[in-house]
Amino acid sequence: MKSYEKILKLAIEGELPKNISEGNFPDIDIFVELYQRGFIDAIDASSFDGIAYLNPKITFEGREYYNSIERTTTHPMTTNKNKTKKVFISYVRENSDEVDRICKKFKEEGISYWIDREDIEPGKLWKTAIKDAISNGAYFLSCFSKEYAEKAETHMNEEILVAIDISRKKPFNSGWFIPIKLSECEIPAIDIGAGNTLHDIHHLKFYEDWDTEIERLVDMIKREEESKQPDIDGKIFKKQYIYQGLKSLIERGDGTGFHNADLGHPVYRLGASDASEEVLKDWEYADSPKNNLLFKMLSKLTKELKQSGIEDMRFIWWYDFSKWSDFCKFATDVYDKKRGYKKA
Secondary structure: HHHOOOOOOOHHOEEEEEEEEEOOOHHHHHHHHHOOOOEEEEOOOOOEOOOOOEEEEHHHHHHHHHHHHHHHHHOOOEOOOOEEOOOOEEEOOOHHHHHHHHHHHHHHHOOOOOHHHHHHOOOHHHHHHHHHHHHHOOEEEEEEEEHHOOOOOOOOHHHHHHHHHHHHHOOOOOOOEEEEEEOOOOOOOOOOOEEEHHHHHOOOOOOOOOOHHHHHHHHHHHHHHHHHHOOOOEEEHHHHHHHHHHHHHHOOOOOOOOHOOOOOOOHHHHHOOOOOOOHHHHOOOOOOOOOOOOHHHHHHHHHHHHOOHHHHOOOOOOOOOOOOOHHHHHHHHHHHHHHHOOOO
C-alpha cells in the first residue's frame, strides 16, 4: 500500500495524530499534498518554526478517492471484500431453458453470473438478496421474451426498475444494462431518464441467431472489463494533482492564463457557443486552442486521465477539458457565477 493510501486509510479510521508536524510524521509532504487537494481537512498551524496541522479529518472527496483505489486494486469484476462481481440475469421462469444455455456459455468463458435459483442463500430475505445482487452486479442482463410480455405481473419488472434506478447513477452510456430478446417481442417503453426509454438501449436478438448473438454478448462483457482497468499508480496520482491545480486556476476567476485576464472575453463566449472555425479564426489574435497554454495542458491531461479510467471513478471534481468549447464553457460559467449572473 502506497504512503498516500495509508494516510487516507488512517484518516478514515480516525487514527491520525491530532497534531501532525515534521517531527512526528515522516510522510508530512504527502500529508500536505492530500490536504492541498482537499482529501483531508485540518487546521493549518504552520509557522516559521515548521509545518503543523491540527485535528486532521477525512473529507468526502478523500473518502471517495480512497474507495476508488480500493475498487481498482483488484480486477474490476471483484469487490473490496474480494468476492467476484457477477452478471445479474433477470428472466421469467418460462425461459429457464434458454437462460441455462446462457449460464453454460458464461461458465465456459469464465464469466461469473448471479441467478436467483442458485445464488440466494437459505434464510436470506429474497428481495434484499436480489436488490443487493443487482446493485453490486458487474452488469444487468435483462432477458425479454413473449413469455415475459404475456405476464400481467412478474418479479422481473421489479428487478428492471431497481436496475434502471442504479443505471441512472452510472456514467452515461456505460453499457451496464444489457437487454436481450429471447424471442420476438416488444421491449417495454420504461423511462430511464434524460428523455430515453429502454427502447433506446441497443439490444441483442438471440432468437434470430443464438450463436452469433451470445458471442457478441461475451465479447462485449470481456472487452468492457478489460477497458475498465484504471491505472491508479503514482504517475496517475501526480497527473490528477496537476490537473486539479490547473483547474483551480480557472475556478479562482482572476483570469490567470486568459487573454487580458478576462474569462468573460468575447473570444471565450464565442468558443463556448460552438461557433464555426471561420468565426473563431477572426479572433485568433486574442486567443485560440493553439495558443492557450492552459487549455493545451488541461486538454492533454484530460485525455490521459480518461485513458486511465478516471471517468469510471465518478469524482465530483472531474470535468472534461478535451474540447476548446468545453474549456470556454467552464471559464465563462466561472466568470458569470463570480459576478452573480443568471442564465436566461
